[in-house]
Amino acid sequence: MTDDMTDGRRARGRRSREAILERAVSLASVHGLGGLSLGRLADAAGVSKSGFFAHWRDKEELQLDAVDWAGRQWVELIVKPALRSPAGVRRIFALHEARMRFYADGVLPGGCFFFMAQVEFDDQPGRVRERVAQALADWIALIERLVREAVTLGELPAGVDPGQLAYEIDALGEAAITHARLLDRDVAYRRGRRAVLLRLRDLTPTPDLLPED
Amino acid sequence: MTDDMTDGRRARGRRSREAILERAVSLASVHGLGGLSLGRLADAAGVSKSGFFAHWRDKEELQLDAVDWAGRQWVELIVKPALRSPAGVRRIFALHEARMRFYADGVLPGGCFFFMAQVEFDDQPGRVRERVAQALADWIALIERLVREAVTLGELPAGVDPGQLAYEIDALGEAAITHARLLDRDVAYRRGRRAVLLRLRDLTPTPDLLPED
DNA sequence: CAATTATACGAACGATCGGTCGCTCATATA
DNA sequence: TATATGAGCGACCGATCGTTCGTATAATTG
Numbered sequence: 506m507t508d509d510m511t512d513g514r515r516a517r518g519r520r521s522r523e524a525i526l527e528r529a530v531s532l533a534s535v536h537g538l539g540g541l542s543l544g545r546l547a548d549a550a551g552v553s554k555s556g557f558f559a560h561w562r563d564k565e566e567l568q569l570d571a572v573d574w575a576g577r578q579w580v581e582l583i584v585k586p587a588l589r590s591p592a593g594v595r596r597i598f599a600l601h602e603a604r605m606r607f608y609a610d611g612v613l614p615g616g617c618f619f620f621m622a623q624v625e626f627d628d629q630p631g632r633v634r635e636r637v638a639q640a641l642a643d644w645i646a647l648i649e650r651l652v653r654e655a656v657t658l659g660e661l662p663a664g665v666d667p668g669q670l671a672y673e674i675d676a677l678g679e680a681a682i683t684h685a686r687l688l689d690r691d692v693a694y695r696r697g698r699r700a701v702l703l704r705l706r707d708l709t710p711t712p713d714l715l716p717e718d
Numbered sequence: 719m720t721d722d723m724t725d726g727r728r729a730r731g732r733r734s735r736e737a738i739l740e741r742a743v744s745l746a747s748v749h750g751l752g753g754l755s756l757g758r759l760a761d762a763a764g765v766s767k768s769g770f771f772a773h774w775r776d777k778e779e780l781q782l783d784a785v786d787w788a789g790r791q792w793v794e795l796i797v798k799p800a801l802r803s804p805a806g807v808r809r810i811f812a813l814h815e816a817r818m819r820f821y822a823d824g825v826l827p828g829g830c831f832f833f834m835a836q837v838e839f840d841d842q843p844g845r846v847r848e849r850v851a852q853a854l855a856d857w858i859a860l861i862e863r864l865v866r867e868a869v870t871l872g873e874l875p876a877g878v879d880p881g882q883l884a885y886e887i888d889a890l891g892e893a894a895i896t897h898a899r900l901l902d903r904d905v906a907y908r909r910g911r912r913a914v915l916l917r918l919r920d921l922t923p924t925p926d927l928l929p930e931d
Numbered sequence: 932c933a934a935t936t937a938t939a940c941g942a943a944c945g946a947t948c949g950g951t952c953g954c955t956c957a958t959a960t961a
Numbered sequence: 962t963a964t965a966t967g968a969g970c971g972a973c974c975g976a977t978c979g980t981t982c983g984t985a986t987a988a989t990t991g
Contacts, residue, residue, distance in 0.1 A: 515959075518968055535841055539753060543949065555951085556969045564949065615841055624837045627899035628748055628828055638900040645901070669916075672897065672909040673890060680889030686840035687851040688858070696885040703882075707920060728988075731938055756979065768981085769939045777979065 522560050525550045526574040529567060533575075534615030537625045538568045538633065565633060572636045575618040576643075583607055584647065593660040594709045597651045597674070601701045604678050608685065609694045616682040619644075645671050660709050670708075677701050735773050738763045739787040742780060746788075747828030750838045751781050751846065778846060785849045788831040789856075796820055797860065806873040807922045810864045810887070814914045817891050821898065822907045829895040832857075858884050873922050883921075890914050 528550045533541045543564060547554040561567040583603040590599035608616055615621055619640060626634040648671035655661040661670075681697030699718070706712045741763045746754045756777065760767040774780040796816040803812035821829055828834055832853060839847040861884035868874040874883075894910030912931070919925045 515967070521968080537750075537838070542947080544947070553970050554949090555971075558950075559968050621837060623896045623900060624834060625750070627896050634900075641896070641900050668905070669909050669912060672893065672906075673913045675897075676889045676893030676910075676913065677886060680885065680892055683836040683840050683854070684885065684888075687836060687847075687854050692881070693885075696882050697889075699882060700886045700889065704917075728937070734938085755977080757977070766940050767979090768941075771980075772938050772940095 518560070521550075521552065525552065525557070525560065526567075526570055529571045530575045530578065530618050531613055531615075533568075533571055534613035534618040534621055536615075537621050538571065539625055541568075565631070568633045569636055571618075572622065572633065572640060575622075576640050578612075579619070579644075582612065592651075593655045593658045593714065594705050594711070595714050597648070597655060598702060598705055598715055600648070600651065601674060601678055602698060605681060605694055605698050608682055616686065617679075620679055620682055645675060648674055655709075660711050660714065662708060662710070665708060670704075673704060674701055677704070731773070734763075734765065738765065738770070738773070739780075739783055742784045743788045743791070743831050744826055744828075746781075746784055747826035747831040747834055749828075750834050751784065752838055754781075778844070781846050782849055784831075785835065785846065785853060788835075789853050791825075792832070792857075795825065805864075806868045806871045806927065807918050807924070808927050810861070810868060811915060811918055811928055813861070813864065814887060814891055815911060818894060818907055818911050821895055829899065830892075833892055833895055858888060861887055868922075873924050873927065875921060875923070878921060883917075886917060887914050890917070 525546070529541060529546055532546055532549060536545075543554050543557055547557065557567065561570065583600065587596060587600035587603045590596045619637070622633075622637045623641060626637050645668075649667040652661060652665065652667040652670050656663055656665060656667070677700040678697055681693050684693035684696070702715060702718070706715050709715070738759070742754060742759055745759055745762060749758075756767050756770055760770070770780065774783065796813065800809060800813035800816045803809045832850070835846075835850045836854060839850050858881075862880040865874060865878065865880040865883050869876055869878060869880070890913040891910055894906050897906035897909070915928060915931070919928050922928070
């Protein structure tokens with residue numbers, strides 16, 4: 506309600522809240538939002554288990570905030586950097602490459618928070634599921650928008666179905682996580698990157714805008 | 719207790735073992751292999767919790783058998799039917815369509831056992847992880863083999879990378895599960911099917927072998 | 932036949948789960 | 962200065978987790 510600029514109880518609380526959320530997203534990317542236990546999270550964050558309930562009413566509230574936090578991280582590290590590329594197929598591929606780099610760099614130890622959360626909550630009704638579904642819908646809508654931009658710019662044919670292409674780009678990126686972790690790491694990321702590149706180069710009348718390989 | 723008099727102890731044991739495994743795979747497709755608790759599984763299978771340990775030493779043994787059971791189901795309902803289609807691009811697409819139908823028909827209430835297991839165990843070392851990884855490797859190897867067959871038959875260009883195309887086909891099919899459950903069911907399955915169809919029609923010199931849409 | 936084996940059970944174990952309670956104490960506010 | 966508030970903790974709760982143990986009995990085996 507009021508702005509407290511000085512370092513005090515409130516500011517420290519907000520900082521520790523952020524720290525806990527970061528650890529929560531990190532742990533949830535490995536064990537899932539359900540498998541994330543308050544005890545383990547407490548140990549990892551260096552606080553007591555009961556200390557959580559000063560910040561969140563129950564585990565579900567923490568899960569909801571974790572989804573939001575992961576969404577902000579996703580925008581910050583993937584969407585925003587990609588939007589600095591010129592609109593059109595280059596921006597679409599920049600988005601995909603930023604995603605692949607996010608995975609390959611191991612920003613989250615489990616690879617991707619949302620991938621885990623989607624699989625975990627896709628058939629588990631509740632508020633978390635709805636927020637995860639919204640995050641996926643936003644992500645797909647973003648790709649669709651970039652595709653329509655590319656069509657407007659003449660870098661993709663008018664006949665292309667933005668929703669269809671968005672599905673393909675998302676799918677080809679997502680699979681890289683499990684393939685990288687269960688089979689061959691480098692091969693998986695290379696194929697994930699190349700799959701979208703091949704698809705875009707195949708569609709665009711201006712393939713020179715994209716790398717050859 | 720039971721109304722069958724002719725069946726012996728051993729045969730009945732084997733049957734109940736199979737029944738438990740089926741329920742286990744079914745439940746695990748929803749809650750995951752870890753989230754699958756022996757208590758809930760016992761209730762669902764109509765046996766006592768301690769009765770499990772007549773069949774499996776511990777939970778991990780049951781998980782390993784569940785992976786095998788799911789693998790046999792996958793081969794029976796997806797691979798074998800697809801192999802009845804003529805070799806080449808038609809067989810590849812038949813495999814993909816069988817997979818989509820497996821998901822859309824709701825054979826498993828969670829959509830796909832392996833999808834769940836892959837995401838859950840991709841960074842959880844142990845025997846289960848290795849068996850899941852082997853199942854994924856087998857699946858990819860199968861698709862690669864069908865691709866090479868198609869190349870031999872002249873239905874795919876010689877320049878195509880079988881591993882790359884196998885990755886794409888797997889990825890485009892897998893994403894349908896979460897998209898169907900979190901967004902729009904029919905749209906997701908249609909896009910999942912169409913994605914592979916477009917890719918194959920784009921590559922093959924004999925597109926007439928495949929449906930138009 | 933007797934002896935062994937396999938199936939299945941109920942009761943209970945220690946560990947851990949999410950969550951509550953009462954409390955301390957530094958800070959913000961009136 | 963007096964008071965209300967928020968951060969954080971230790972102890973503890975009932976429930977559930979995977980697992981063990983002893984027991985009962987039906988089927989197989991020698």
